[in-house]
Amino acid sequence: MxxxxxxxxxxxxxxxxxxxxxxxxxxxIIGVSAVILIxxxxxxxQIYMERSFETLGxxxxxxMILGRGSSRSISVDQIYRIxxxxxxxxxxxxxxxSMAGTVKIGTETLNSTSVSGVSEDYMEMKTYQLSAGRxxxxxxxxxxxxxxxxxxxxxxxxxxxxxxxxxxKVGSRKLTIIGVAEQxxxxxxxxxxxxxxxxxxxxxxxxxxxxxxxxxxxTAMDKDSSDRAVKAIENGLFKVFEDDxxxxxxxxxxxxxxxxxxxxxxxxxxxxxxxxxxVVGGIGIMNIMxxxxxxxxxEIGIRKALGAKESVIMSQFVTxxxxxxxxxGSVGILFGIALCRIATVIVTALLDVDMQVVPSAGSIAMAVxxxxxxxxxxxxxxxxxxxxxxxxxxxxxx
Amino acid sequence: MAPLIEFRxxxxxxxxxxxxxxxxDHISMTIDRGEFVAIVGQSGSGKxxxxxIIGCLDVPTSGSYLLDGTDVGSLSKPRLAEIRNKMLGFVFxxxxxxxxxxxxxxxxxxxxYAGVPRGERRRRAMEAxxxxxxxxxxxxxxxxxxxxxxxxxxxxxAMVGKPPILLADEPxxxxxxxxxxxxxxxLKELNAAGKTVILITHDNSIAVQAKxxxxxxxxxxxxxxxxxxPDAMKTREQKEAVS
Ligand SMILES: Nc1ncnc2c1ncn2[C@@H]1O[C@H](COP(=O)(O)OP(=O)(O)O)[C@@H](O)[C@H]1O
Ligand SMILES: [Mg+2]
Numbered sequence: 001m002x003x004x005x006x007x008x009x010x011x012x013x014x015x016x017x018x019x020x021x022x023x024x025x026x027x028x029i030i031g032v033s034a035v036i037l038i039x040x041x042x043x044x045x046q047i048y049m050e051r052s053f054e055t056l057g058x059x060x061x062x063x064m065i066l067g068r069g070s071s072r073s074i075s076v077d078q079i080y081r082i083x084x085x086x087x088x089x090x091x092x093x094x095x096x097x098s099m100a101g102t103v104k105i106g107t108e109t110l111n112s113t114s115v116s117g118v119s120e121d122y123m124e125m126k127t128y129q130l131s132a133g134r135x136x137x138x139x140x141x142x143x144x145x146x147x148x149x150x151x152x153x154x155x156x157x158x159x160x161x162x163x164x165x166x167x168x169k170v171g172s173r174k175l176t177i178i179g180v181a182e183q184x185x186x187x188x189x190x191x192x193x194x195x196x197x198x199x200x201x202x203x204x205x206x207x208x209x210x211x212x213x214x215x216x217x218x219t220a221m222d223k224d225s226s227d228r229a230v231k232a233i234e235n236g237l238f239k240v241f242e243d244d245x246x247x248x249x250x251x252x253x254x255x256x257x258x259x260x261x262x263x264x265x266x267x268x269x270x271x272x273x274x275x276x277x278x279v280v281g282g283i284g285i286m287n288i289m290x291x292x293x294x295x296x297x298x299e300i301g302i303r304k305a306l307g308a309k310e311s312v313i314m315s316q317f318v319t320x321x322x323x324x325x326x327x328x329g330s331v332g333i334l335f336g337i338a339l340c341r342i343a344t345v346i347v348t349a350l351l352d353v354d355m356q357v358v359p360s361a362g363s364i365a366m367a368v369x370x371x372x373x374x375x376x377x378x379x380x381x382x383x384x385x386x387x388x389x390x391x392x393x394x395x396x397x398x
Numbered sequence: 399m400a401p402l403i404e405f406r407x408x409x410x411x412x413x414x415x416x417x418x419x420x421x422x423d424h425i426s427m428t429i430d431r432g433e434f435v436a437i438v439g440q441s442g443s444g445k446x447x448x449x450x451i452i453g454c455l456d457v458p459t460s461g462s463y464l465l466d467g468t469d470v471g472s473l474s475k476p477r478l479a480e481i482r483n484k485m486l487g488f489v490f491x492x493x494x495x496x497x498x499x500x501x502x503x504x505x506x507x508x509x510x511y512a513g514v515p516r517g518e519r520r521r522r523a524m525e526a527x528x529x530x531x532x533x534x535x536x537x538x539x540x541x542x543x544x545x546x547x548x549x550x551x552x553x554x555x556a557m558v559g560k561p562p563i564l565l566a567d568e569p570x571x572x573x574x575x576x577x578x579x580x581x582x583x584x585l586k587e588l589n590a591a592g593k594t595v596i597l598i599t600h601d602n603s604i605a606v607q608a609k610x611x612x613x614x615x616x617x618x619x620x621x622x623x624x625x626x627x628p629d630a631m632k633t634r635e636q637k638e639a640v641s
Contacts, residue, residue, distance in 0.1 A: 002513075004516075005510055005516070012498075013498075016498055026634075106422050119504065219572040245491060298494070299496055300494075301494075301508075302494045302496065304455075304479065305453070305455060305481050305488050305494075305508065306482070306483065306488070306507050306508045306511060306555070307480065307482045307483020307484070307508055307511040307512065307559075309475070309476045309480070309511075310475060310476070310479070310512065337559060345523075390449050391455045392455050392456050395455075395490070395494065
């Protein structure tokens with residue numbers, strides 16, 4: 001009796017009681033699809049997060065000067081010196097002065113626009129290109145010019161794409177638009193990446209009465225030198241403040257790592273919880289197999305009388321359990337993939353984010369392996385019971 | 399050459415609480431190749447127990463059973479399964495066909511356990527069923543057939559692997575007398591073709607169809623000889639009454 005005979009027997013038996021088989025598989029179906037959905041969600045979140053960080057720039061480092069303890073502060077020049085002294089890992093730096101106040105264009109008010117004072121290098125650091133006009137220049141910074149660069153959302157929505165030379169107001173201050181950044185997002189929206197105004201940080205500091213600038217953005221040479229750059233900045237700052245509570249240095253690379261780790265921990269825990277339902281499903285299979293052995297006692301007796309070895313009876317029942325389980329696993333995979341599709345639609349619609357819930361090949365392979373394993377594991381006991389039946393007792397059984 | 403079947407002082411006891419049932423009590427006998435033996439006795443006399451031992455489905459409590467010269471008691475379980483598959487064909491009173499399988503699939507089962515490839519299995523099962531006049535029913539399930547037909551299927555299944563021994567436990571017990579005679583005729587034909595046939599029955603009128611009778615009473619052999627001997631049909635009591 002070869003493997004195909006055994007498999008055919010198992011399939012034959014499973015097919016004769018489809019409803020029961022389906023109910024038996026339910027636990028496995030739910031378990032497998034839950035694992036696939038959860039891992040898929042984790043995958044989607046991971047990809048979404050990486051993409052979000054990408055737009056922020058994975059090589060950027062945010063520095064906040066808190067200046068607590070002593071009243072000492074640090075000047076813009078000192079910050080630039082730190083950057084210059086570590087030009088092996090730090091590429092560039094720009095102060096970032098965020099400016100409050102509503103943005104007005106003509107009679108219209110923009111509520112979600114981010115307004116920042118930056119240096120002449122900022123556009124380059126962001127890797128933004130200009131689609132019209134010119135970039136900020138050192139002279140604009142030095143002379144505190146009332147000029148600005150705007151994101152293409154403002155340009156398109158409020159100026160019909162010809163904003164250069166026109167003016168807008170932040171609070172009561174009037175700024176002349178000198179340049180427009182190229183569109184970044186596929187779909188521009190209010191408050192999005194393309195809804196910004198950059199003006200010289202000196203101008204911004206004066207307009208908002210900021211004495212000492214407390215926020216800077218550095219860029220590392222690349223993502224890998226980010227850690228060294230963080231160290232260098234911290235060292236430079238420590239020399240000035242002699243207190244590491246006076247500033248915070250956060251690199252996007254570190255942040256992404258931290259988030260990824262947290263996400264993985266969360267997904268693993270959820271997947272384990274979902275995995276428990278696989279065990280419950282396995283116990284369901286064992287239960288039904290035990291019933292089936294009792295029901296088929298006479299059949300087992302007949303088979304033994306006709307020359308079936310214990311090992312053959314054993315493998316027949318184990319195969320039956322494994323096939324049930326793998327069938328359940330396969331249905332679970334299809335169901336899980338469908339759930340991922342549905343989840344994508346729901347997440348996209350509900351949260352207004354472009355996130356794809358993608359089942360991973362690894363989780364699918366694991367689901368197949370685990371469900372087969374569970375079938376064999378939980379099929380073992382009933383199969384042993386069947387194999388050990390005394391043929392005479394089995395033949396007398398009514 | 400060793401006899402095909404030899405019982406040496408075979409006992410089979412069932413212990414049930416305080417009392418012991420001596421289902422087979424010191425049975426010694428030999429059966430040679432090509433014989434047609436009826437093991438006869440009243441219900442509870444130990445016939446089925448005896449057949450289970452001959453059929454390697456059970457082992458004696460004491461004594462030994464030699465099949466083709468080999469002591470069955472010394473064999474492993476897988477080896478016993480192999481012997482059941484290759485040497486023995488079983489026919490039961492209740493047919494014991496697999497209800498979910500059609501006739502071909504039923505008859506195929508012993509061949510499957512013998513490792514015969516599928517195509518060949520089909521062919522041989524078909525052949526065996528045709529021989530027994532069941533060719534047009536091969537796709538039917540057992541419960542769509544009459545009792546006599548089902549018993550013929552079970553004979554086909556018993557013989558498909560060409561075992562030398564056929565064990566039939568009350569094969570006519572569930573049949574009317576006409577189909578019963580038909581089944582007996584089949585057994586005789588098989589015996590004529592060289593099979594060793596062991597027929598178990600409580601019915602003297604059926605037992606006389608065999609060449610030799612072994613009578614069991616309370617687990618003991620009380621007659622062993624030709625079927626046409628005057629003592630063959632007599633119980634121990636009847637014999638004692640005569641003397
Ligand atoms: N598995 C068993 N457990 C206990 N007693 C049994 C068992 N099998 C048979 N017996 C007893 O052994 C005796 C012989 O039974 P059996 O061989 O079936 O007789 P027969 O087939 O001649 O009717 C009976 O008394 C029966 O009750
Ligand atoms: Mg009996």
